[in-house]
Amino acid sequence: MADNDAAILESMTETSASTSLDALRRHVSEGQVCQAPHQADTGSDAFLSGSIPASTGISTSTLHTNNDDDDSAYGILDSIVKRAAELTVVQKHDRGTTRMPSSGDENGSETQVNGPRPSDSPVDDASLNMEGLESAIAYLVADGSDTHLLRLADVFNRLKTAYVSSKQSEAKLVSKCKELVAEISHTATKVNKAVVLCQKDRSTITLLQKEIAKAWGVVEASREKELKDQETIQALKEEVDALNAGSVSNMALAAPHRRRETLAGSNNDEVGFRQLLAEKEQLGRDLCDANLRADTLQSELDDARTRLEAMNNDRLTLDIEYGELRDVLNTKKSDLERENRNKEKLESTLKSLTETVIKRDQELLLKTNESRVIKENLARLEASVKEERTRAERAEKEKEHLVTRATRVQHEYEEQVATTQKLLSDNQRYEAELSKLDVDAARFRDETRNVTRMRDQLTKRIKQLEAIRLDVEIERDQYKSTSADRTHEIELAKKEVEGLKKQVESLTRDRDVAQKSLVKAAGSAQRHLSLVRVAERERRNLEHEISGHKEEATKARKLIWALERERDSRAGEASRITEQLQAREEEFKLKEMLIFDGRKRMDDLERKLKEQQSLYENVRTDRNHYSKNLMECQDEITEMKRKIKIMNHQIEQLKEEISLKEAAHVKQNFEHNKLEKEKEGMSLTIGKLQTQYEEVTKQLQNQRAEEARLKHIIDDADAQAARLRKDHEATLQERDLLGTQLIRRNEEMHLLYEKIKLLTSTLASGESAYRERLEDIRVLKLEVKRLRREGAVLKNEAANSDVLRNEIFKVQRELLRERTRVKVLEEELESPMNIHRWRKLAGSDPSTFELITKIHALQKRLIAKTEEVVEKELAVQQATRLYHDVKISLQRQPGPEVLEELRMVRSALKSKVSECKSLASELNMYHSQTNEASFTIEKLGQELQDLKRRYYEEKRKEQALHKTRSDAPEHDVGLGGRPLCVHDWG
Template sequence: MSAGSRASGSDDEPLVPEDFDDDFYTNLMDKVPEITKALRQKDTHDNADNVQRMVICSNRYKSDWHMEQLHGQELDEEIKRLKDRLEHVNKLSRMDQATIAELRTVIESAWMQKDAAQSREQAAQDEMLKMREKVDSLEQMVEHLSDKRSGLQRKCMAEPETSNESYNNRKRLDTLEKELAQTRSEEAKANEKIQQIKVHNAQLTKMKVRQNLQILSLKTNLDHLQTQHNTVSNKLAKTVVELEYTTQDRDEDKRALAQRISLLKIREDEIIKLKRENAKLLKTEENTTRKFVTLNDARVKAEEENVRLKNQLNTQDKELESMRRIVHQFEKNNEHLTKERDSLRSDLYAEHQTAEQTDEQFQESQHEIKSLKETLHAMEVRQKKLQDDYTKLKKEQTKKVDEIQHLVDKIDALQNEIQLKENYEIELKRTISDLEQKASNLQRQHDTLLNEKSSFARNLQASDDKHCKLEKQIVKLQEIIENYKNKVTLRDADIGRLQLQIDKLEKERRLLKSEVRYAQLGHQHTRCELQERKKECDKYSKSLQEDNQKLSQFKREVEHLRDEKNTVSATLTKCNEESVQLKDQLQTLQIAYDQSEKHYAQCQEDIRLMRVEIKNLRTERNVLRKDRENSADLRQELLQMHRLLNQERIKARAMQEEMMTPMNVHRWRSLKGRDPEKMDLIFKIQALRKQILQQNVSALQQEQALEESQRLYEALKEFMLKLPSHKVRAELNNVRATLSSKERKLKALMAELHVKDLDEKNNTQKLDELKLRLTDAKSQLNQERRQKQKLLEEHQLLVQMQAQCFSAPPTMQRTLGAGFKLISGV
């Protein structure tokens, strides 16, 4: 009951859970050595090796999965960084827009200031004209006074000098001459100042013209910057859209990966089931092979018995009938065995087909994994391209930011110069007002003019001092600005160096990560190797103990082998003869197998070529049939397209005539004032004509694109029709399966040959050892014979000596010890 319940539970429950953890995996890996031991104890070393290979492959797949997870995390981090950079770029673009708006306001204020300065210049020019008129009137007054003075002088010369009136008049004349000289000197000074003011005004006009040109250039630069900013914003929008597409593609790829991983898990489960079935089939194969071997042994024994019986036929006539019955029974058994062998071969062929199908599924899964890796590689290349584009955009943006800062600095410098010039204008206006006051007060108060002149000189000195101070401040500010620029350049260089260092550190970090991973893998491999080496050491220690025991046994067996040396020599001769015969048989079998393989390969190639040719001819026949069926539809479509072409050509000719003979708009210049509605209609007609032309051009481009797409579609159709069908693939898979099965058989035969060679080598080694033992035994026997001969010779000598002693003559006196004579009694 317990075994049945376990079997039912194993059938209902899955072998592998849907969500398995690392603990489950480690438990499985811990059970692997026990499985391999059990398989090796059952003499299934190939299955044990396959289990170890599966373990190594699973470890590699696990490491690859971890690597992919880490790579996905790195990609997520890079996407986050890109998003942060995009946000930073958006902020910078907003800042740029704000700076552009500020620059616009500054330019508008500069234009307002320019208009105010122009109005002030016009007012100053009007005042200068008034001053010139006053100066002309004063000159006329001076001429009139000079005429009066000359008349008075004449009168004074005519009058006598003694009169008091003449004396007073002379004094007055002297005073008037002095005043005239002073007024003339003041007039000369005033004229010099007026000339200086004119020169200064000319310089100011030149400076204003330059400023206007600079403002226009700044406007053009700002427009250019706006266009560049718009292009950059468009590029950023495109990059954002591309990033969104890439994120969508990444999500789709992740989903596809998850689906593929689930499919791979399902297929892995199927592969595990198939492997278990294969293991069962292999067990059945082993059992069948064992049975087949036992049957072969029985057949060999039966043949030997048949030979013996045939030898005994001549001697045993009485037992013929019984032996014939036995022979018939053996033949029946052989037929039964052949039937069982055929059934087993059919079962083996079916099992080979199932194994080949599993191999094909595994190969398809490997191809899918390779395609997924290729898609991941393409995604990585796309991301690298996007990163390069993003870096380029960032560099361009930094350049534009530097240019904007440079322009802002220039605008600040120009604003400072404008303020200085406004101060100059204010000071000049003040001087002009002072001159007006002086001109109005020339006639009334000459003393006040001197005081005003001194105050004016002081003001001029103060203004000059202020001007010098302002120039010094400007120079200092320029030096400070240059210092700041140098600092900014140095900081940019430092930032670039730091960025390079950061990139290098990231590369080193990635390299270190990869090295650590490889080191971990190497550590795992070394651990596995150490465990294997430990196991091998244990095996070697056990083998040493066994060898010591064997040595003791061999020492015991040496004594027995001395007795069996004659029998061994006879068996050795027989074995040598049998080995020579087996080698000859193996050579003949190998030659026959190579010839059959070559013939089979040639036949397969011929069959494959004939099948490919037949399939190509069939595809061409199908294509021709379809073309013949679609010819009528294509003719109708051609007629419709010709009609549409004629209509479009008529329209195009009409449009060309209208374009070649356009409406004379110059006659209707007065329509803007008289009839603006007609003029608007004319402009609308022109705009509509342009739109129609653009639409025609776009339609032509679309038609060309459609034609190209149709051509590509037809080419792809032809290519797909020329491709081989799934039957060819199935046949190829069958051929591959047969080839793989034959390769396996070849490997098995080679392994058997290798085993036989090893057995022969072991036999030769044993023969050499036995020969050495025989030589040792012979040498020992010779030594023993020599010793025996020596002992025999010594024994013979002793016997001869004893015989000589006992055969002495009777005349000799017998004596005892010490020379006493023996006297026989009377």
């Protein structure tokens, strides 16, 4: 980097030295031409009388030469060239010390010049050389009498400031590059951390999914075990029924003489029945344990799902942060690339400057050789020029007067031509702008029609949705009134909701179509910009052609007097054109007002459209609220049904207990019949219990099917949530892209504002300079009129003089000769063969010539300024057009719509979450129902055990009664002479 800086500084110092010396030599040669001999002598004396420092390496003896010699300025230049060459040689080779010979020292003394030490940097050497040159130029310009040396000092100061500013900007760019590199490394570390976290989250998600699969496997195994237990219970019930039937038949057919055998068999049956009851109880306990395990597994599954959702949310946040970091990284990369491009541009400009400096050095060498040849030629021609000076003074004065008149007239003619061409170009430009405005107005009208058509379509759809909402409300009332047909109407409502979803999807498609049309409009705007650039290139080509025509117009100086007569008429035409221009400007302002009104109408239409969209959102929220209320009502209905079923079951139980109590109260005297009826009742109750058990098993199966259906619904909801997450991520990416585009547009607008401010300031300065030039033109016109009057008076005086005719004839011949010489000189001035030919002769008036050169310079500056003003006006207009286009594109960008859609997606996600919660609550409700059913099964089992206990007690009583009867005498005689029976005792 230091080597590059040294090379750049070296080239800049060489450039500054060569350009400053070239300018000094050129200005000295011009001063030699422009000044009179006595003035040149005094100027050289004043210049040579100044003190020159020794650091420049130019001795005063070199500068002190003969005042009459014209080579004094060239001697000064040669000494400065030698000094600059030695300084560059010292800088290139880094010598310790060099000895520079003084060109004018008679004794051959040498001046010691300290070169840069090897340890010094090239930048310090260059700064020392720059300081040396600055001090040399300061001493040369200390007198302040020579304007050319002052110009040389001005050029050197400008080069120095440019060099300092370039070094400062380079340091700023280097620091900025370092900051950007550090920031990029920091963001890269953040991105790597985010990627590692995402990988960890994915691994944990896969582990949780495996655990969930294992849990589902355990649940399936428990279900299979539960089914097997139910099958065993059913088989045991069938065995119990068979045993009960066998016991009844044995009791009916048993004979009195086999009572003891039946007693033993009944005891064996009782033991088997007890074993069956124990097995049934064990199976019930196993069923309860399986249900508990299923509940725990379900809770673990819910916990795993919640953890999975939390991890998904964390992953989404990490993805969002990753996207933000990626956007920041992209912006930083783009900034770094832009800075690199700027640096490359600066380096290319520096290379081009160094190449131009080398070329200038070569040209300087060629010019020095040419100057030596010209010196020799001038030395030979000087004698002849001195002889002809005295003769040519009078003719020179007349020629100067004629040249001043010709230049004034030419200047006026060129100004008139420039004004007419400018007015014509402005007229064409305004016509083109008006046509563009008409096209834009037509395009805006078409867009307003499209917007109104879309608004009408949206209003129609909103009305349709309102009607659908009213229908849904009516159907909700019908649901409240008629709960029997609720399932069919729910299906219809679902179909209508699907239709609404389809309508919403169609609306989103319309939105996408509108976005595509926006993109097409942006493309058309880019095409318009390309057309504007093509028109700008054509305008530049036309300006080049105009400049060519101007050069051709210089050849038509013979028509100057005729064009002067037409000037007044042109002035009238110019005033008329200015009036037309003002009228066109007023029309342009009216067009702008119309466009502004159209934009206001567009804003009103957009505001109404947003209001309609807000109304549509309100309707949508109401629909969601009503659907939620409908779900809650359905949940309440199912809860009431469940309670009614429980109450009916309790009522049936109470009825059975009442009937049993009434039967016991009525049949106290008929115990045997009561026992038989109780047996029948027990068999009936056992059948009822079996039917109830079957119903409960069916309910369990239905609940399992419902659970599977709910799981399927949950999976669908999860898939839909994932899809919504993807849509949300896509919308976030679109939002980020729109945000970056908006930031870039704002930066471009800021730059355009700055350019507009600069152009307005330059326009103001150009207008002030233009007014000053107009005042100068007016003064010159008055001078021309005065000279014409004097010429007319002189013609009247010379009309009657015969003596002066011959002299006039001679003067005319000389005038013709001088005119031919003037023509030749003008042609040579247009295509100069020798730059140093034109020099003032003795006896010339330097003040008038300086005025003429100043007028020429001011004319050129005025033309250049007018061209710059025209270019800047075009640039301002182009900037305003770009600003309007950017503003329109920003207005068309769908910022609020995207936010609205994001809000809709969030509300839909919330509704889905609420639906999932409601499904989870329903699942818990079904679990509670299964628990209640298991509780009822246990209660029925207990009742069955009570009935069996009572049955066995009755059986024991009956056996005891039979035993007492068997122990009594078989042939006891009663009072009536017949054997006694137990029935008689009863």
